[in-house]
Amino acid sequence: xxxxxxxxxxxxxxxxxxxxxxxxxxxxxxxxxxxxxxxxxxxxxxxxxxxxxxxxxxxxxxxxxxxxxxxxxxxxxxxxxxxxxxxxxxxxxxxxxxxxxxxxxxxxxxxxxxxxxxxxxxxxxxxxxxxxxxxxxxxxxxxxxxxxxxxxxxxxxxxxxxxxxxxxxxxxxxxxxxxxxxxxxxxxxxxxxxxxxxxxxxxxxxxxxxxxxxxxxxxxxxxxxxxxxxxxxxxxxxxxxxxxxxxxxxxx
DNA sequence: TAGGCCATCTGGTCCT
DNA sequence: AGGACCAGATGGCCTA
Numbered sequence: 001x002x003x004x005x006x007x008x009x010x011x012x013x014x015x016x017x018x019x020x021x022x023x024x025x026x027x028x029x030x031x032x033x034x035x036x037x038x039x040x041x042x043x044x045x046x047x048x049x050x051x052x053x054x055x056x057x058x059x060x061x062x063x064x065x066x067x068x069x070x071x072x073x074x075x076x077x078x079x080x081x082x083x084x085x086x087x088x089x090x091x092x093x094x095x096x097x098x099x100x101x102x103x104x105x106x107x108x109x110x111x112x113x114x115x116x117x118x119x120x121x122x123x124x125x126x127x128x129x130x131x132x133x134x135x136x137x138x139x140x141x142x143x144x145x146x147x148x149x150x151x152x153x154x155x156x157x158x159x160x161x162x163x164x165x166x167x168x169x170x171x172x173x174x175x176x177x178x179x180x181x182x183x184x185x186x187x188x189x190x191x192x193x194x195x196x197x198x199x200x201x202x203x204x205x206x207x208x209x210x211x212x213x214x215x216x217x218x219x220x221x222x223x224x225x226x227x228x229x230x231x232x233x234x235x236x237x238x239x240x241x242x243x244x245x246x247x248x249x250x251x252x
Numbered sequence: 253t254a255g256g257c258c259a260t261c262t263g264g265t266c267c268t
Numbered sequence: 269a270g271g272a273c274c275a276g277a278t279g280g281c282c283t284a
Binding site for chain 1: 263
């Protein structure tokens, strides 16, 4: 069933492929090179080539067969290009994900990339909400905070306290990334200075060794890192509990 | 060797 | 009609 030149497998988006934005960069793929060197961009000049199509057509003239073949090649080429664009976008997404990059680290799979991205967006939006809440507390109810501060030990502005329970989603995130909210709160209010990043604010510095079991085997395909949100299924926060998920819904 | 992941081909559907 | 998008099928590569 394998048709034309594509029968020899290739991995155009494999780690050794450097993706940049220059035109045609993804043609570094071996198959693509041969394919496009032979008759580069068959969609531009649809020239007949590539003897294949061994199966005999039924009642079709040679010209008709060639036309169909050319059409098929054109469609294939477009589809290939479309998928390469998709892969480029996926690589771009991988680049901005808080995930350990490097030659020794296996590249995130597509599904892992999407799950991690979703997780990351949820985490950021949650932490943004928390920040907004805290800022509102600081600048809106400073008097109350001051009185509280006077009677207790000094608290950091960014530290969630028992008076400000975490967002349910944040709680789930906290528990998933390696610590209970209470432990996190204690951590923040006692030993750690004001965190510098939202990731650390959400406790992603916590160890995640306890999360390495993954029923969907996602964990087996990449490594978990302390300080990194994890794309495996176990690390997924509560689904559909926030409005942020509405934008993620697949409408079709 | 089985399973995961991937690229590609292909036919169908929808849209412009 | 042509192009974009999608999903199923197929086969290759890689890893546990």
